[in-house]
Amino acid sequence: MSDIHSKNPRTLGRGICIITGASKGFGHALAHEVSHLLKAGSILLLVARSQSLLQELKQELQSFTEEQQLVVRCIAVDLSTREGAHETVMVAKQEAVNEMDHVLLINNAGSLGDISQFASFTDLDKVNSYLSLNVSSALVLTAGMLQAFPCRPDLRWSIVNVSSVFALQALPSWVLYCTAKAARKMMFNVLAEEEPNVKVLSYSPGPMDTEMQKDIQRLTGTKNNLFPCQESAAKLMKLLLDNEFPSGTHVDFFTV
């Protein structure tokens, strides 16, 4: 991991960075990591449902971000609604008044869903609601941002899909989560094929000490060996700083 206090620190440029699900867990850790790597004049957009948690995060980042001349905006929206994604895009457009050299979109917001026997999923509305948040919103938000900040030669465009080993591996009782993660992986693979000027990375962050893991433990009795969110977030930053990954690739925490 690069030393941020070294003489020539690597950065993510002067950019606009959007992080969804920023209020807790991995998204929260990403906000902290990214804020150290964005140059003066950058904008950090934190998206989640809870305005209070987002404001708390903004406060945590305050002294550092002021110093670094980073603008932090909190957008409290529910991404599973059509207004959610659109509002996020609108705010991004409003804030990006200066010349940016990097757009970094981190599609992190996600939910576990019911962990339950396959045969229990007979409620179409519930399944639709799950897929809306975990699949549709990522496509709609990404599309909106790509239209708001069209590719141009001096603009670096990076998209992260926060994925999971369960995008690849089928796990009994986890049909919703596996299905959505597999869907997202393919969705971002198609995007990578279509957009040669956009670098798309599916990153599987490993088992982290989050509320989601607490839910997993409570619902399944499985106790995983957990890593701090910060450690996984730092690995993602390294991947983005190195920028050597082939677009569309799926990288796991354990291999970084």
Next chain:
Amino acid sequence: MSSSERADLGRALCVITGASRGFGRTTAIEMSRLVKPGSVLVLVARSADDLRSLQAELAESEAGKAGLLVKCVVADLAQMEGPESVVSASKEVFSEDLDHIILVNNAASLGDVSRFAKSFTNMAEVDSYLSFNVSSSLCLTASILQAFPQRPGLRRTVINVTSLCALKPFCSWVLYCTGKAAREMMFRVLAEEEPDLRVLNYSPGPLDTDMQLVARSRTGDPSLRKTFSDMFAEGRLLTCEASCVKLMKLLLEDTYTSGAHVDVFDL
């Protein structure tokens, strides 16, 4: 025929979605030839007329004359009532002497293949696509499994009509690829969860259907569109019958690994 290949699919209740046209229609016809008298086909689609004409055709067939019952369910699977109506119709026609439940999740749509991923800014469009192509197959399958639980003497087979698009990304096909990848994983999870259930992800190959017509005329990516239209022009599309025969063979041999992706060209 190997000694382990069955001659028929038993006395079956067979539910086929998207049965009005294309691969679904052909599957209904092929199945009708392989199930024993006393079996029931439940045919699901939105088009009442197309279903009725298929029902009439099957009634006139050898199987029909030998006692095959065909029930039509006109339903929009993307609505809550859709899967529900299929399950209640299936329960109505079920009898205790049936020894095989077969569910063919075939109904699907291409989505707008003329456009690229960055144009999909309409949440309703994406939600609607996933509702029909992903959610409905999960809910229908779950409901059928609940309605006809595992018991001795009853075989249960679930088929997902999949595609190469479940495994490989194609430009301008984001919705279709995403939906197929989602379904494939869904049925892999099912296979892992239920070792007594036979789950087949069957990829039928490039078929000469209305769907292929849309693919070759509307695909946004020029080189992919050309690939499809060349296939058509050069006679390299498969008939639904040719692909279906292979599916039937897989089902009769019944040796595929549950949850595996099997492509028509693997056989």
